[in-house]
Structures are given as structure tokens and as C-alpha cells.
Amino acid sequence: MNEMPNIEQATAMTESKISADKVQVYYGDNHAIKDVDIEIQPRSVTAFIGPSGCGKSTFLRTINRMNDTIEFCRVEGSIRIDGEDIYDPKVDPVQLRAKVGMVFQKPNPFPKSIYDNIAYGPRIHGLARNKSELDDIVSSSLQKAGLWDEVKDRLDEPGTGMSGGQQQRLCIARAIAVSPEVILMDEPCSALDPIATAKVEELIDELRENYTIVIVTHSMQQAARVSQRTAFFHLGVLVEEGPTDNIFTNPKDKRTQDYITGRFG
Amino acid sequence: MSEHTVSAYDDELTAMAGKVAEMGGLAEKAFADAVSALVSQDLALAKSTIVQDERLDNLHQDIEEKLIEMIVRRQPMGQDLREITAATRIANDLERVGDLAKNVAKRVIAIDSDLQNKKLAIGVEHMTELALSQLKKVLDAYSSKDAEAARRVQEADAEVDAIYTSLFRELLTYMMEDPRSITQCVHLLFCAKNIERIGDHATNIAENVYYMVTGERLPEDREKMDETTGTA
Ligand SMILES: Nc1ncnc2c1ncn2[C@@H]1O[C@H](COP(=O)(O)OP(=O)(O)OP(=O)(O)O)[C@@H](O)[C@H]1O
Ligand SMILES: [Mg+2]
Numbered sequence: 001m002n003e004m005p006n007i008e009q010a011t012a013m014t015e016s017k018i019s020a021d022k023v024q025v026y027y028g029d030n031h032a033i034k035d036v037d038i039e040i041q042p043r044s045v046t047a048f049i050g051p052s053g054c055g056k057s058t059f060l061r062t063i064n065r066m067n068d069t070i071e072f073c074r075v076e077g078s079i080r081i082d083g084e085d086i087y088d089p090k091v092d093p094v095q096l097r098a099k100v101g102m103v104f105q106k107p108n109p110f111p112k113s114i115y116d117n118i119a120y121g122p123r124i125h126g127l128a129r130n131k132s133e134l135d136d137i138v139s140s141s142l143q144k145a146g147l148w149d150e151v152k153d154r155l156d157e158p159g160t161g162m163s164g165g166q167q168q169r170l171c172i173a174r175a176i177a178v179s180p181e182v183i184l185m186d187e188p189c190s191a192l193d194p195i196a197t198a199k200v201e202e203l204i205d206e207l208r209e210n211y212t213i214v215i216v217t218h219s220m221q222q223a224a225r226v227s228q229r230t231a232f233f234h235l236g237v238l239v240e241e242g243p244t245d246n247i248f249t250n251p252k253d254k255r256t257q258d259y260i261t262g263r264f265g
Numbered sequence: 266m267s268e269h270t271v272s273a274y275d276d277e278l279t280a281m282a283g284k285v286a287e288m289g290g291l292a293e294k295a296f297a298d299a300v301s302a303l304v305s306q307d308l309a310l311a312k313s314t315i316v317q318d319e320r321l322d323n324l325h326q327d328i329e330e331k332l333i334e335m336i337v338r339r340q341p342m343g344q345d346l347r348e349i350t351a352a353t354r355i356a357n358d359l360e361r362v363g364d365l366a367k368n369v370a371k372r373v374i375a376i377d378s379d380l381q382n383k384k385l386a387i388g389v390e391h392m393t394e395l396a397l398s399q400l401k402k403v404l405d406a407y408s409s410k411d412a413e414a415a416r417r418v419q420e421a422d423a424e425v426d427a428i429y430t431s432l433f434r435e436l437l438t439y440m441m442e443d444p445r446s447i448t449q450c451v452h453l454l455f456c457a458k459n460i461e462r463i464g465d466h467a468t469n470i471a472e473n474v475y476y477m478v479t480g481e482r483l484p485e486d487r488e489k490m491d492e493t494t495g496t497a
Binding site: 220221248249250251256257258260261262263264 | 345
């Protein structure tokens with residue numbers, strides 16, 4: 001136990017992938033995110049947990065400026081990725097979203113073929129010079145998403161005809177196809193059965209070797225299974241953040257304790 | 266702590282802690298009985314102690330089943346998780362204490378003669394008092410969720426170990442002086458060892474209480490005092 005502080009120091013010393021500093025988000029008069037500071041480690045999974053309406057999705061969306069698309073939504077404070085302020089006027093939000101991909105609660109494949117679902121992003125970002133490069137991106141993205149064997153013979157079939165779990169992995173493959181560095185996931189398994197969920201979780205665990213992943217989940221078991229660090233939000237405030245094991249066995253804040261043990265909400 | 270949204274969960278946790286406390290009471294009594302049967306060569310008491318052990322075993326099994334049931338149904342987290350893991354570990358230790366008491370009781374029957382050396386009996390009694398008071402204190406610490414009291418129990422274990430070491434030496438000299446006493450002394454030696462082991466279980470329980478309350482491990486700050494291992 002005496003070594004613990006050293007381990008924590010060591011992780012604190014590694015360069016953060018994402019640094020949020022005094023972030024506020026307002027929807028008109030509604031102050032939805034209050035003064036959030038967080039450092040997110042590279043090549044690891046960070047889980048956001050908290051009761052409904054506490055601001056998990058709102059905060060997640062600040063990381064790739066998805067809130068820009070919402071009317072009346074205002075973001076203050078700073079969010080840096082690799083030290084660069086993503087709210088700097090010079091930053092192109094479309095480029096940013098290629099670097100910071102997102103996977104949503106409901107699988108949302110485009111009404112196009114499986115192939116085109118993956119090829120869409122690389123095409124608009126000009127990531128492939130010719131058809132064979134594009135083919136390579138499609139197959140490697142599907143492989144990384146663990147979907148290749150299931151779909152390699154039906155790439156021209158519509159993505160919408162797959163099962164829910166396959167569709168979600170297709171969406172993850174689509175996010176991977178534009179070579180992001182960060183992948184944001186907002187309750188990616190809430191519409192999936194346990195087996196499809198297990199496959200997505202296994203995929204998340206593999207992806208963390210190469211990507212920084214932030215996942216919002218309502219399942220504490222899922223947070224405990226897939227993440228290395230967990231952040232607990234309550235009423236727009238980041239109450240507590242730390243190694244996942246600590247958050248679930250020995251949380252410091254009473255609000256965290258009450259939430260994870262099922263004492264309010 | 267405030268109550269769970271699902272109130273049946275609170276009842277289950279309380280019931281579990283109640284069972285552990287019940288085991289604690291039984292284990293204490295079993296041990297006290299076994300040693301007083303030893304000192305006064307009370308065969309009837311020894312026999313009833315052996316029979317009583319079944320209740321401890323049943324409670325232990327009950328607690329283990331409840332643990333599994335709660336993991337499946339409630340997926341405990343945080344303080345709750347620590348409470349139920351501590352409860353089952355403590356139940357394990359208490360079940361072992363019961364076994365040790367039973368073992369002492371069986372030796373009473375095996376010895377089946379008056380103790381030849383009153384001084385030894387006093388030593389055994391003294392050590393038992395200390396070990397039992399450790400057990401009692403740690404069970405109180407568990408019931409009142411007192412981490413500080415648990416830490417003091419861990420510290421005091423060295424005393425039990427020290428008495429065991431001196432008793433061990435005394436028994437050795439006695440056996441060397443009078444080889445006819447060897448059988449009885451060996452039984453006594455095992456009894457003393459069992460009593461010393463109770464001290465160890467009280468220490469384990471102290472560590473679990475401390476973890477349950479604070480979420481931190483109790484630092485192991487003492488050298489093992491048992492010097493007999495080298496000599497035996
Ligand atoms: N598009 C929006 N327009 C206006 N207010 C919004 C919008 N999205 C969220 N909010 C408000 O911001 C607050 C935080 O909502 P958010 O969706 O971030 O919570 P959440 O933690 O993701 O909840 P859930 O677990 O239910 O998804 C709420 O008060 C919500 O009403
Ligand atoms: Mg949400």
C-alpha cells in the first residue's frame with residue numbers, strides 16, 4: 001500500500017491526451033457543466049458515470065465540439081488535445097471530428113452499403129489516393145472492429161440490414177476509418193444484448209492500445225470492466241475522478257458512494 | 266450511511282452482519298469452554314463443545330451462500346462491497362476459530378487425566394484470556410465499525426505470540442526433565458499453538474475490519490514474534 005502514491009504520481013506525470021480546464025457549458029440559462037477540470041490519459045479508457053441529466057453527454061460532446069451544432073449552447077474554459085486548444089478559432093471542427101471520433105447510443109449506419117459506410121469518412125477527408133488504398137482502409141477498419149470475418153463476403157449489402165451489435169461495431173469501424181486518436185462513445189451498448197455488448201467491450205479493450213477512449217455508460221459493471229479510470233458527474237459537477245478500482249471499492253466523496261451503492265437516484 | 270433505494274438490500278446487509286456477530290459469540294464461547302474443559306479436565310464440557318461446532322459451520326455456510334446471492338442480485342459496490350467481502354472473510358476466520366476450539370476439546374478427551382503441572386495450566390489460561398480478549402475486542406470493532414480499535418488489536422497480537430514462545434520453552438524443559446510427561450505435554454503444546462492461532466485469526470479479522478471501514482489496507486507493522494519455528 002505504501003507504493004500507491006508513487007504509482008499515482010507516475011500516471012500523473014505521463015502527458016495527458018486531453019486536458020479540460022474550468023469548462024462551463026450553458027444551454028441558454030441552464031448551466032449544465034460547472035467548472036470541470038479533468039486530465040484524460042492517452043491509450044486508456046476513461047468512463048463517465050453519473051445519474052441521468054448530470055451532464056455526461058454534454059461534457060463528452062465538448063471534446064469534439066459537437067455542442068457547436070446545438071443552438072443556444074455555449075462552452076467556456078479550455079479543452080486541449082495534445083496541448084492544442086480545440087476551441088481556438090483556427091481549428092476546423094470537421095478536421096477535429098476526424099481526430100476525435102464519436103460513437104452514439106443507437107447504432108446509426110448510413111443507408112448505404114457496408115463498404116460505403118466505412119469509405120465515406122476517408123473519402124471526404126481525402127485519406128486514400130486510389131481505390132486500392134480505400135479498399136485497404138475499409139478492410140483494416142473492419143478487421144480492427146472485429147467485423148471483417150462476418151461481413152467480408154457481403155460488403156455491398158446495406159449496413160442497415162445487420163444486427164444491432166454488428167451495426168454498432170460497423171459504427172466503430174467507421175469511426176476508426178478516419179484514423180482518429182480519440183474515440184468518444186456515448187452509451188454504445190445500451191441498445192445491445194449481452195453477447196453483442198461483450199463483443200463491443202472486448203473491442204474497446206483492444207482499441208485502447210492505439211486510441212484514447214472516453215465512454216459514457218449507465219452500467220457501473222461496464223465501467224468497471226472496460227475502463228482504467230472513472231469520472232463521476234453529478235448535477236453538472238465532476239465530483240470525483242480516479243483509478244476505476246478505487247472509485248468502485250473506495251470512493252472518497254459521499255455523493256459517489258451513494259451513487260455507486262444505489263443509495264440515490 | 267443513508268439507505269438504499271432498494272430497501273431489501275439494507276435488510277440483507279444487516280442480516281449478514283448479524284450472522285457474523287452470532288458466529289463471533291459462538292466462537293468465543295467454544296473457545297472459552299474448550300480451554301476450561303482442558304484446565305479442569307471436564308470431559309462432558311469438551312464433548313458438548315465438539316457438538317456445538319456444527320452451528321458455527323452452518324452459519325458459515327449460510328453467510329457464503331448469502332454472499333453469492335448478493336453478488337448476483339445486487340452487484341455490490343463501494344462500502345457495500347467491502348462490507349460483504351469483510352463479512353465473509355471474518356466468517357472464514359471464525360469458522361477456523363471454531364475448528365481450533367474443537368481440536369482443543371478433542372485433546373482434552375485424549376489426555377483424559379489431570380494436568381500434572383498447575384503452572385502450565387495457568388500459562389495456558391492466561392494466554393487464552395489474552396487471545397479471547399483480542400477476539401472480543403475485534404468483534405466489537407466490527408460491530409461498531411471502529412478502524413482504530415481494529416488497529417489496536419493487530420498491534421496487541423505480539424503479546425499473545427510472546428506468551429506462546431515462553432510457554433513453548435517451558436513445555437520443552439518439562440519434557441526433557443520428565444519423559445513420562447511427553448504425551449501430555451505434546452497435547453498441551455498443540456493446544457497452546459491453537460490458542461496462538463486464535464490470536465492470528467483475531468489479527469486477520471482486525472485487518473478486514475480496518476479495510477471494511479477505511480478502504481485502506483492496515484499496514485503490517487510488526488515482525489513475526491514466533492521464535493519457536495527455528496527451535497522446533
Ligand atoms: N440539446 C440540448 N438542449 C438543451 N438542453 C440540453 C440539451 N442536451 C442536454 N441538455 C440539458 O443539459 C443537462 C445535461 O444533460 P446531458 O444530456 O448531458 O445529461 P446526461 O448525463 O448525458 O444524461 P443521460 O444519462 O440521461 O444521457 C440536462 O439538464 C439537459 O436537460
Ligand atoms: Mg447522455
